[in-house]
Amino acid sequence: MKNFSHLWRRKSCLLLFALAASSTGFSMSPSETKTTIVQPIAWTITGKVVTASGEAIPGVTVLQKGTSNGTATGIDGSYSISVPEAAGSLVFSFIGFTTQEKAYTGPGSINVTLTDDAKALEEVVVVGYGTQKKSDLTGSVAAVSAKDFNQGNVNTPEQLIVGKVPGVQITTNGGAPGSGSQIRIRGGASLNANNDPLIVIDGVPVDNEKISGSPNPLSLVNPNDIESFNILKDASATAIYGSRASNGVIIITTKKGKAGDKFTVGFSSLASVSQVTNTIDVLSADQFRAVVNERGTTAQQALLGAANTNWQDQIFRRAFSTDNNLSFTGSYKSVPYRLSVGRLDQNGIIKTSNLERNSVALSLNPTFLEEHLSVNLNVKGTLSKSRFASEGVIGSAVAFDPTQPVNVSETKYGGYFEWLDASGRPNTLAPRNPLSTLEQRRDIGEVKRSIGNIQLDYRFHFLPELRANLNLGYDIVRGEGSTTEPITLAGVFNQGGNRTQYSQEKDNKLLDFYLNYSKELTAIKSRVEVMGGYSYQNFLRHEPSYAGLNAAGDTLTPAAAFPFETEKTLLAFFGRINYSFKDRYLLTANLRRDASSAFGPNNKWGTFPSLALAWRLIEEPFLRGNNTLTDLKLRLGYGITGQQELLDDNYPYLARYRYSEGTATYPFGDQYYLTLRPAGYDENIKWEETKAYNAGLDFGLFNGKVSGTVDYYFKKTEDLISQISPAAGTNLTNQIFTNVGNLENEGVEVALTFNPITNENFSWSFGVNGTYNESKITKLSNVSNPSSPGLARGAISGGTGNMLQIHSVGYAPYTFYTYKQVYDEAGKPVEGAYVDLNKDGIINEQDLYHYKSPQPKVFLGFNSNITYKNWNAGVVLRANLGNYMYNNVQSNNGTYRSISNSTYLSNMASDVLSTNFTNNQYFSDYYIENASFLRLDNITIGYNFGKIINEKVNLRLSATGQNVFLITKYSGLDPESQFNNNNIGGGIDNNYYPRPRTFSLGVNLDF
Secondary structure, eight states: OOHHHHHHHHHHHTTTTHHHHTTTOOOBBBBBBOEEEESSOOOOEEEEOOTTTSSTHHHHEETTSSOOOOOEOOOEEEEEEESSSSSSSEEOOOTBBBEEEEEEEEEEEEEOOBBBHHHHHEEEEETEEEEGGGGGOOOOOEEEGGGGGGSSSSSGGGGGGTTTTTEEEEEOOSSSTOOOEEESSOOSSSSOOOSSEEEEEEEOOOSSSSOTTTTTTTGGSSSGGGEEEEEEEEEEHHHGGGGGGGEEEEEEEEEOOOOOOOOEEEEEEEEEEOOOOOOOOOOOHHHHHHHHHHHHHHHHTTTOOOOOOOHHHHHHHOEEEEEEEEEEEETTTEEEEEEEEEEEOOOOOOETOOOEEEEEEEEEEOOOTTTTTTEEEEEEEEEEEEEOOTTTTHHHHHHHHSOOOOOOOOOTTBOOOOOBOOOOSSSSOOOHHHHHHHHOOEEEEEEEEEEEEEEEEOSSSTTTTEEEEEEEEEEEEEEEEEEEEOSSSGGGGGTTTTEEEEEEEEEEEEEEEEEEEEEEEEETTTEEEEEEEEEEEEEEEEEOOOEETTTTOOEEEOSSSSSSEEEEEEEEEEEEEEETTTTTTEEEEEEEEEEESOTTTTTEEEEEEEEEEEGGGGGGGGGTTOOOEEEEEEEEEEEEEOOOOOSSOSSSTTTEEOOOOTTOEEEETTEEEEEEOHHHHHOTTTOOOEEEEEEEEEEETTTEEEEEEEEEEEEEEOOEEEEEOOOTTTTTSSEEEEEEEEEEEEEEEEEEEEEEEEEESSEEEEEEEEEEEEEEEEOSSSSSSTTOOOOOEESSSSSOOOEEEEEEESSSSTEEEEEEEEEEEEEEEEEEEEEEEEEEEEOSSSGGEOOOOSOHHHHHEEEEEEEEEEEEEEEEEEEEEEEEEOOOOOHHHSGGGGGSSOOOOOOOBBTTTOOOOOOOTTTGGEEEEOOOOOOOEEEEEEEEEEEEEETTTTEEEEEEEEEEEEEOOSSSSOTTTTTTOOOOOEEEESSSSOEEEEEEEEEEEEO
């Protein structure tokens, strides 16, 4: 935060010149000052005020102590003040710097050097299109700076703040290298549209949709280059981003150089080792042989082998990773700069999975025209190369017969054991050797990405209260990849092998322009800031089509005749007013008018207003002098935000045709061609709108020893964009996107920070945060249908087309929809026996019931930091309460049916020994388990050796553990193993890439 704040301070030198002057009861122009005379004048004192690096500071308040006699420095930092013929003191003050007092005994010159006020700088936070002091905020905004980031093997930006911010739930999608996370701010605001927050990096709203060839879009941003996160949570804070703000906004600011900095070289290196923490409990080879010999036929018993193979041990490994970063920071001829390069080489705990990321970042932040023009140039580039492991091998490792060997002498299938049919070809129904799949399959992806912008901020010479800001940005992605499966791989043997390739080009262009007018109205004890601007952003995506080939080069699937190409354009006009009266009563009003090419002529524009009020009670006379209560502010806000991200459909209002998918081809001669089919559309589709209310209280006690915030929020999303079946005969398609339904989120957030001990040798701080959130669907159809339970969701493995979750009115999204299991006197589930809930004597779909939700009712974070001399230690814990998980691994593999085939054998989850189920009971609530947990996410200890090698190098060593322990009743791999198989609602555990336990050693050197 410090680097960013320093940049803000540089701009503030220009922006607040007039503000500082008027706040002390005098007026001035940029070229002169006017002294307020309160006593007979005799002595004149002059001088200049500069920073530690020698830069002039305009707008510094110079006040004769104990009087209202004052002036301010001019553009060149100089001042002149007349004082009475008596010894006294001058007080020099400016936002972002420590106030200084200088004595005088007669006329003369007093030059002053102001130093950074770290406390004041930390209170500056980034909001949409500008910055604000934390004390002036009216909305719910959380800031996390670099000093508070999670440490260790952090490979994607969002992992830096896991567990740090109330109302922000970050759940990793698995332990694969570079794997992304599901980020939810105050619950999802949509059912079928995108629920991810808008992410803005150095002023550029980025495209965070999937990038071909990359495990996660954010994995292409080096976390070591990030200085701060600012999270805008309520509508009064997010409405300035209008149509994309219903799910909150995350503003990421990267590290920058500071004016006057000496040349500094920083180097960090982190070496990590990761290992699997848990495996799925399946029958051992001996247990499996006993079950087959007891329950199997003679033919099945003859299939048993003599080996003792743990197939999960075969696919997992101890993985080593390195992360090295080098940075150069300084100021060359008054041009602050920072250049960094980084290389990450991360191996996954599943064999063959790997991510290599090479990154470079450059920032230049000069000022011109006597500091009236500030330039902020940022360029980031990344090249990533990934080898993806098929996560289906996890299920294969669970199911594969443990009595069979890994390798055989026959090389026809690569030397791996496989189940074969009578002809000696791979059995198409049997599971595949998981190690063979890993080692013979090459799935390679490569992505190049660059994000950059140039921001020009000009303070007008003739009207210093007015600024113009122009921001030009881009986000360019080029991804490509291929998958090669040789003919020796059993899964593709019958088609002669398989070769596929893909590529993708994504271009995101941005233009933002706004004017900002800020003025102190001292006569009425007010401060006003008015901002208005225009935004243009264009997204273009291009994907060529390639034919699928076998190993011999024969075509398996034809390429489309034309490449896929789609474009989306957003236009907006926006404005904001900030008003402060007596520094106690604060008002913020936002208005944004958005247009999107995703909607038709009648619904292309949307309006998104917000209003927030704050009352700084601590500034009231009746609380002044209170030694216990040191801060108290009440906030109220309301706003409307939108949602227009339609999950890969940029033209939902247009009648159009699409190419068929998969094997839907038409033969013509000896060639097969993809056909065209009509795509669903709704010409009247429009924005989702979220109306949100927020009430918050900020407080501080005992001079900063205790501080905290409490927020209550309520969000109602209307006109939900949902994919439904159209009325019969209205369209030649199965599904269309349209507006139908409402969703509500209600919750409470609490964050507390404690600093019980702070002295020269020892300090201790700790924080806790908690969030209660409840989501409920209140409308799901434009036509009431009491007989319909809702929309089925949550596909599971096993059977055909089975879904275990549902969207229903009055319930949370993705609520489980199951049969109620009957148990015997011993507490064992009775196979096929379910409660007849409607008491009609028949067990059928009418007896399914809503049971539990995958989303936690409460999630908690705890962090603590201790510093003793040169030692420091930190810990981060996280907990979810009230979330449930469907154990699809057990429901699919935990029955004796696994050995019902006479041509191959499949292993079973050991739960079968408890249930004795013969057949799968997919819809039994027996498999829905309490997945509440407490996890020690991060523990760090470090030692700073200080200056070494002739006082030229600073050395710091650290050791970090991640995912150190987990306390839960859930019997599966991980209580957060939910975002797999494209199940965006979570709560279904199957084929999950385990989250590893990681230990790291790090070294930091500063030259």
